[in-house]
Amino acid sequence: MRALLATLALLGASLLPATPAPAAPDASAARVEAAPGTVRLDGVPVRLREGTTQVVTVNRTRGFRARVTFWALTRRGWVERMQALDGRVGYGGLVAGPRRRQGSGTTPLGTYRLPWAFGTHRRSEDWDLRYRRIRRGDHWVQDNASAYYNRYxxxxxxxxxxxxxxxxxxxxxxLTDYRQPYEFSVVVGFNRRQVRHRGSGIFLHVNGRGATAGCVSAPRWFLVRAMRKLDPAARPVIAIGR
Structure with a gap:
């Protein structure tokens, strides 16, 4: 009898579903975030924020021409997502941000946030950045006597x-006077503290006919794609170099 019971017990155990082994962690699902520090992308030094995973670099090639590149941080490191060879900077060249003066036509060197955007179109469901559509009477304030200096x-x-x-x-x-370049325009976080006479209204926008007055510009296709890619959760920045 004991032998029969033992046989039945073994048979029952073999019919029970096997307990699954603990799943190995999926490395591909790991979230990649940047730590604060400096990296060099396309020869441009980039000062990373905590958690930054999107970067736009601006590398001046000659005169007011520049190479504008969109980067994303992956498990393989920083990967180029798109690049425009016909970018533009200011007619006055490049200058260190703290030394910039309003009206100089210079583009500030350094790394700045890309916090939000504005333009002539209705907001698209594909855009994650905060967005404001230009309407009649909208200005970017460059009045040094105003408390709203460097504000929309x-x-x-x-x-x-x-x-x-x-x-x-x-x-x-x-802003309605610049419908072509400001069709798609991403605000560059330069002079956020509103230092008077340092400069106001630095953006990443669509190319015009030539140099900018201090902004960075790129072909329209680049801005169309950038608007779809830029994600505030990725803490995007723009780094402007020589």
Whole structure:
């Protein structure tokens, strides 16, 4: 009898489902994040923020021409996602950010955030960045006497001298006057502390006919794709070098 019971016990155990072994961690699912520090991409030094996984580099090639490259951090390291050879910088060349002066036509060297965007189109479901559509009366304030210096503001809100003629050193940019370059425009976080006379309104925008007045520009196709790729969770930055 004991032998029969033992046989039945063994048979029952063999019919039970096997307990699955613990799954090995999936390395491909691991989240890759950058630690603060400096890396060099396309020869441009990039000061990374904590968690940055998207970078746009701007490498001036000659005159006001520049190579603009979009990078993403992967398990294999920094990978180039797209590159435009016909980028542009300011007609005044490049200058260290703290030494920049308003109206100089210079583009500031350094690494800056890409926090949000504006343009002429309705917001697309494909865009993750915060976005504002340009409407009548919208300006980028360049009035050094205004508390809204280097800020986006509508003239109906007041607080800056929007009636100043375009040739005046404190004249603000009426955004509807620049529909082609500002069709897609990503704000560059230069002079966030509103240091007067340092400069206002530095963007990554669509190419115009020639050099910029201090912004970085790239072909339209690059901005169209960048708007789809840029993700605030990736803490994107732009690094401008020589």
């Amino acid at each position: 503001r509508n003239q109906a809100q007041g607080g800056f001298r929007w009636r100043l003629p375009s040739g005046h050193p404190d004249a603000s940019e009426r």
